[in-house]
Amino acid sequence: MSGSKRATKTKAPLKGICHLAGAGPGDLGLVTLRVRELLEISDVIVFDYLCNPEMLKWARPGVEIIYAGKKAGQHTLRQEEINALLVDKTKAGNRVLRLKGGDPFLFGRGGEEAEALAEAGLEFEIVPGVTSAIAAPAYAGIPVTHRDFTSSVTIFTGHEDPTKPETALDYSRLAALPGTKVMLMGVERMGPITAELQKHGMPAETPIALVRWGTTGRQQTLAGTVGDIAQKILDTGFQAPAVAVMGEVATLRNKLGWFEKRPLRGKRIVVTRTRQQAGVLSAELRALGADVYELPTIRIEPPEDLRSFAELVQDVHSYDWLIFTSPNGVAAFFEMFFKLYSDAREMGGVRIAAIGPATAKAVRAFHLAVDLQPSEYVAEAILTEFRAKVGDIENQRILLARAQEAREVLPKELVKLGAIVDEAVAYRTVAETEDVSGGIARFRNEGADLITFTSSSTAENFMALKLPLPEGLKTASIGPVTSKTMRDLGLSVDMEAKDYDIPGLVAAIRAHFGA
Numbered sequence: 001m002s003g004s005k006r007a008t009k010t011k012a013p014l015k016g017i018c019h020l021a022g023a024g025p026g027d028l029g030l031v032t033l034r035v036r037e038l039l040e041i042s043d044v045i046v047f048d049y050l051c052n053p054e055m056l057k058w059a060r061p062g063v064e065i066i067y068a069g070k071k072a073g074q075h076t077l078r079q080e081e082i083n084a085l086l087v088d089k090t091k092a093g094n095r096v097l098r099l100k101g102g103d104p105f106l107f108g109r110g111g112e113e114a115e116a117l118a119e120a121g122l123e124f125e126i127v128p129g130v131t132s133a134i135a136a137p138a139y140a141g142i143p144v145t146h147r148d149f150t151s152s153v154t155i156f157t158g159h160e161d162p163t164k165p166e167t168a169l170d171y172s173r174l175a176a177l178p179g180t181k182v183m184l185m186g187v188e189r190m191g192p193i194t195a196e197l198q199k200h201g202m203p204a205e206t207p208i209a210l211v212r213w214g215t216t217g218r219q220q221t222l223a224g225t226v227g228d229i230a231q232k233i234l235d236t237g238f239q240a241p242a243v244a245v246m247g248e249v250a251t252l253r254n255k256l257g258w259f260e261k262r263p264l265r266g267k268r269i270v271v272t273r274t275r276q277q278a279g280v281l282s283a284e285l286r287a288l289g290a291d292v293y294e295l296p297t298i299r300i301e302p303p304e305d306l307r308s309f310a311e312l313v314q315d316v317h318s319y320d321w322l323i324f325t326s327p328n329g330v331a332a333f334f335e336m337f338f339k340l341y342s343d344a345r346e347m348g349g350v351r352i353a354a355i356g357p358a359t360a361k362a363v364r365a366f367h368l369a370v371d372l373q374p375s376e377y378v379a380e381a382i383l384t385e386f387r388a389k390v391g392d393i394e395n396q397r398i399l400l401a402r403a404q405e406a407r408e409v410l411p412k413e414l415v416k417l418g419a420i421v422d423e424a425v426a427y428r429t430v431a432e433t434e435d436v437s438g439g440i441a442r443f444r445n446e447g448a449d450l451i452t453f454t455s456s457s458t459a460e461n462f463m464a465l466k467l468p469l470p471e472g473l474k475t476a477s478i479g480p481v482t483s484k485t486m487r488d489l490g491l492s493v494d495m496e497a498k499d500y501d502i503p504g505l506v507a508a509i510r511a512h513f514g515a
Contacts, residue, residue, distance in 0.1 A: 046066045353386075400421060403428060
C-alpha cells in the first residue's frame with residue numbers, strides 16, 4: 001500500500017454582499033418591499049440620521065445595527081470611515097444593508113460608497129428609494145410639476161455655503177432655469193442662498209415652501225417668498241431637516257394640502273405593545289396624522305414548560321370546549337398544533353370560545369368557526385355567555401389556552417360551575433430589554449402628549465423603566481382591567497376604550513382630542 005496524503009476539504013469563505021438602499025422619506029408606508037425584505041435577512045445594518053428608526057423592528061434578532069448618522073455639524077462617522085466600514089463588513093462575508101434616507105443616489109453619497117465596494121472587488125446591489133424631493137412636497141399638497149404652471153423641475157443641494165469661492169453650484173444658471181426648484185438641505189444657510197439667487201435674477205416674490213420632516217407625523221410647512229423666507233425662519237425658529245420648494249406650484253398647498261389637516265396632527269403618541277403587535281395600533285394613529293413612535297415594554301416568549309403545553313394541545317380532541325382569551329394564545333396554540341398534526345380535523349369536535357373580536361378574528365384566520373363570543377371583552381363576560389347560551393357545563397372538559405400571568409378569575413369560576421378545567425399556558429410576557437428603534441431615548445428627550453396601554457403587562461413594564469413622565473402627559477387604556485392596573489401603579493387614566501379592542505382605543509383617543 002503506497003503512502004499517500006488524504007485530500008482535505010477546505011470550507012469556502014462566505015461571500016458577502018452590500019445592499020445600498022433608499023429608506024424613503026420617513027413614512028413607513030413608503031418603504032419599498034425590497035427594503036423590508038432585506039431588513040428581515042441582513043446580518044449588518046448601517047443606517048443614517050434621516051432613516052425612520054421604526055423600520056428596524058423588521059430586522060431579525062441578533063443583527064448588528066450601526067448608526068452612522070450625519071447632520072449639520074455632527075458626524076458620527078466621516079464618509080471615509082463609512083466606506084471602510086461597509087467594505088470590512090462585506091468582506092467578512094456578511095449580508096450588509098446600508099440604509100440611506102430617501103434615495104441613495106440623490107445627494108446621498110451612495111455613488112461614493114458603491115465605488116468603494118467596486119474598487120474592493122465586492123458584490124453590491126442598489127435599491128432605489130422614494131426621495132423626499134418629491135414625497136415631502138406631495139404630502140404638503142405641492143405637485144412639483146403641474147400643467148398650468150411648469151413642466152420641469154430642478155433638484156439641487158443647499159449643503160454648500162454659497163459664499164465659498166469653490167462652491168459647485170452655478171447660481172446664475174440656477175436662477176435663470178425655468179420651472180420648479182427643489183432644494184434638499186440648506187435651511188441653516190437659507191439667507192445666503194436666497195440672497196445669491198436674487199442677486200442672479202430670481203424675483204424676490206417667487207413663492208417658496210419649506211416642508212420639515214415631510215411625510216411623518218412631525219411634518220410642518222412654512223410658506224413665504226424667496227425675499228422673506230430667511231426672516232420667517234428666524235422668527236419662527238423653523239429648523240432642519242426640510243425640503244424647500246420654489247416656484248408657483250408652492251401656492252397650491254392652500255388648495256391641495258391634505259396631510260396636515262388630519263385630526264390628530266401634531267399629537268405625539270407612544271405605543272407600548274410588543275414589537276410584533278404595535279404596527280396595527282401605530283398604523284391607525286398615523287393614518288389620523290399623529291406622530292407615533294413605538295416603545296415596546298413587553299415581548300412574547302414561549303411558556304417555561306413547553307412540554308406540558310404540547311401534551312395538552314395534542315389532546316385537544318378530547319375536550320368539549322377550547323377557550324382563547326387573546327390573539328397571542330391563538331397564535332401559540334396553532335403553532336404548536338401544526339407541529340404535532342398536519343390536518344385541522346385532528347381537533348375533533350371541540351367547540352371554540354373567544355374573548356374579544358381580535359381573538360375571534362385570529363381563530364377565523366385558521367378557517368375555524370367561533371361557537372361562543374361574549375359581547376364584552378373581559379374574562380368574566382364569558383361566564384355569563386356560558387350560562388345564557390350553553391346552560392349546564394357540569395363535567396364538561398374545558399381547555400383554557402392563555403398567558404402564564406393571566407388572572408385566575410376565569411378558571412376558578414368555570415370550576416365553580418362544575419366544569420373540568422385544564423390550563424394550557426401558551427405563552428408568557430416578559431420585559432422587553434432592547435430599544436431597537438430608540439423609543440426610550442425619544443421619550444426622554446422629547447416626551448409625548450399621550451401614552452397608550454393595551455394590557456396590564458404593558459403598564460407594569462413601562463413603570464418598571466422608571467422614566468420621567470413629561471408634564472401634561474395623557475394616558476389611554478384599552479379597558480377596565482388595564483385601567484385598574486394603571487391606577488394601582490399610580491397612573492391616571494385619562495381615556496378608556498368603550499369597546500376593549502384597538503378600534504375602541506383609537507375611537508377613545510379621537511374623542512378625547514375632539515377629533
